[in-house]
Amino acid sequence: MPPVPAPSQPSSEDLLSIIRVQTEIARLGLDLDAVMALAVRACMELSRADGAAVEIAEGPLMIYKAAAGSASAQVGLSVNAGHSLSGLCVQTGVPLWCDDAEDDPRVDIEACRRVGLRSMAVVPLRHDSETVGVLKVLSLQPAAFGPRQIEILKLMADLLAASMYFAARCGKDALFHRATHDLLTGLANRSLFIDRLRNALLQADREGNQTGVLMVDMDELKQINDRYGHRIGDIAIREFGNRLLGGARRSDTVARLGGDEFGIVLSPTASSDGLRASTDRLIRQAQGPLVVDGRQIDLGASFGAALYPNDATDIDSLLEKADQAMYVIKRERKSQAPHRAD
DSSP: OOOOOOOSSOOHHHHHHHHHHHHHHHHHTTOHHHHHHHHHHHHHHHTTOSEEEEEEEETTEEEEEEEEETTGGGTTOEEEGGGSHHHHHHHHOSOEEESOGGGOTTSOHHHHHHHTOOEEEEEEEEETTEEEEEEEEEESSTTOOOHHHHHHHHHHHHHHHHHHHHHHHHHHHHHHHHHHBOTTTOSBOHHHHHHHHHHHHHHHHHHTOEEEEEEEEESSHHHHHHHHOHHHHHHHHHHHHHHHHHHSOTTOEEEEEETTEEEEEEEEEOOHHHHHHHHHHHHHHHOEEEEETTEEEEEOEEEEEEEETTTOSSHHHHHHHHHHHHHHHHHHHHHHOTTOOO
16 A cells, blocks of 8 residues: 555644643743743644754844754754755745755755754744744654644744734833833832923923822831831832822822832812812822721821922922922921821
8 A cells, every 4th residue: 555645734633732832822921931942842742853943043143042852952052044944944934844954955964963953844933024033843864844744833933923022012011111110009100200290291381281290208107117017018008009099080190209209290280279179189098097917007198289380390399399398298297196106
């Protein structure tokens, strides 16, 4: 009987395995190194290869970024893109395979002999419509790969390319968020607060509006930390920040400026009366008891307000005005209740 031809398309079992890999990739999220490591292991198993790798093009070189099986030791290795099947795949943007490295002029024969490689298949990895690298499987036997393995590689390359896209896009967003937001509370940090305030003042000038700013100091955070520990103190800070956020409008910016200090940009603000009403609303929202581990902690704060351009016409002066108003309130409250308990 003539030999049964090898299947040219992935089997249903192959597709189920790829779906399982897709689920695992989704679980790994933006951890691109872990995604690449998973992809090469899956490709090696699905194609019954001896090894697999992800190579990324960097100028004239192909860099091994992830590898499994017989290629494991190659991570970090660079090869000349101009003398490799991987480099040709990046150049042409089409899948390629080599049945026998010993008689294929497209491959680096010396590199293949060093690892005993006889056949390989590579498919392009595309990111933002550009071929940035390859997904590759390797075998110590000649003619180990055919159309079925190529189709499996193409499906896996699509999964990997999608992960690369989201890691690049969302990773940048995540870095931006970490750079502009307070880690403990998730609120805007000082740099974003100042940027939002600057934009609010420019908008007020363009539209003839006013902008309010509040400087806020939590009551007795040091005493909370000393009495109950920093874990409880952190819970109190997060709760206080959430309360401020809950009392603010969508157009306002609530920020943690550091320690027990918060700032709020109220934009737009119609008048001094509007600023006073907003301040009163936020005070009511923020103050009140917080129960943690059976302990009751009374949250409160001192608020100082300033209005642009009535009270000041530049950022530094406006913040100083609000700070001064806040410290006046703080001194008055301390004089009225010098031994206030937590």
